[in-house]
Amino acid sequence: MQELEKKLNYTFRDPALLSEALSHSSYANEHRAAGLNSNERLEFLGDSVLGFVTAEFLFVQHPDLPEGDLTRIRAALVCEQSLYEVARKLDLGSYLKLGRGEEAGGGRKRTSILADATEAVFAAVYLDGGIGAASALIHRLLLDAEKEEAVEERRRDYKTALQELVQRQAGQELSYRMAGEQGPDHAKTFSAEVLLNGAVVGSGSGHSKKEAEQAAARAALAALGET
Structure with a gap:
């Protein structure tokens, strides 16, 4: 104590x-x-x-x-x-x-x-x-x-920012997929990828699937020169 x-x-x-x-x-x-x-x-x-x-x-x-x-x-x-x-x-x-x-x-x-x-x-x-x-x-x-x-x-919403960026051009398709998870149930780390027209443009990880997707979106924005 x-x-x-x-x-x-x-x-x-x-x-x-x-x-x-x-x-x-x-x-x-x-x-x-x-x-x-x-x-x-x-x-x-x-x-x-x-x-x-x-x-x-x-x-x-x-x-x-x-x-x-x-x-x-x-x-x-x-x-x-x-x-x-x-x-x-x-x-x-x-x-x-x-x-x-x-x-x-x-x-x-x-x-x-x-x-x-x-x-x-x-x-x-x-x-x-x-x-x-x-x-x-x-x-x-x-x-x-x-x-x-x-x-x-x-608290920045990178997924929304990425969606708004992609929508500037017609015909663009944005999707997310889980790339894996590791660690025990009480302390898992999730990995996610974001795909633009089927090609991976960013990946990230976090303690939840939502957090991993946000990290992937942030990486995608950086790759596209938006952060």
């Missing part, structure tokens, strides 16, 4: 909150007799704390952006993948308390479990130190300028 507190740059007055934030439901179920709580309630609260802090940040940072753009940027900043990246940065998986089945199934590396635990940690800091402490942590881990630029890049 002390090692993780150093990474968080926050010392808990009530260490039990951090312990609960790291307790997966599978662990709590196996220790039901001890009356242990899982991190699900903290995750629920952390989602709201994260949403508020991020909304306030974007409202101040972008005074000219309309509501729709602010909503899209916030969604990208607080998405599961962003939270998973924070968890990896903290090596949060090594601190999780998992049940035997979840442990055997690779739960320490599962994207959804790590993302949920990140939100639970945000809530634990909020309950222990207030909104100021939670905001400072969220800003440091998620809302710095470099991170926002990365999110802006991620």
Whole structure:
């Protein structure tokens, strides 16, 4: 716990909150007799704390952006993948308390479990130190300028951009196909190719089929001189 507190740059007055934030439901179920709580309630609260802090940040940072753009940027900043990246940065998986089945199934590396635990940690800091402490942590881990630029890049819809480019000329046919997948079920990497009139013009990979297709479309745009 002390090692993780150093990474968080926050010392808990009530260490039990951090312990609960790291307790997966599978662990709590196996220790039901001890009356242990899982991190699900903290995750629920952390989602709201994260949403508020991020909304306030974007409202101040972008005074000219309309509501729709602010909503899209916030969604990208607080998405599961962003939270998973924070968890990896903290090596949060090594601190999780998992049940035997979840442990055997690779739960320490599962994207959804790590993302949920990140939100639970945000809530634990909020309950222990207030909104100021939670905001400072969220800003440091998620809302710095470099991170926002990365999110802006991620939320670009390369498939739509490629489709619009191809449609400038009549008779062009655009299609996608999966080229393969590798890795265990909880951490698969998918590969995709985009074809223009039957010829491969771009390929890419990602943690989902949608992400792989976006990466392939981006590569195609670059090959066609559009990025």
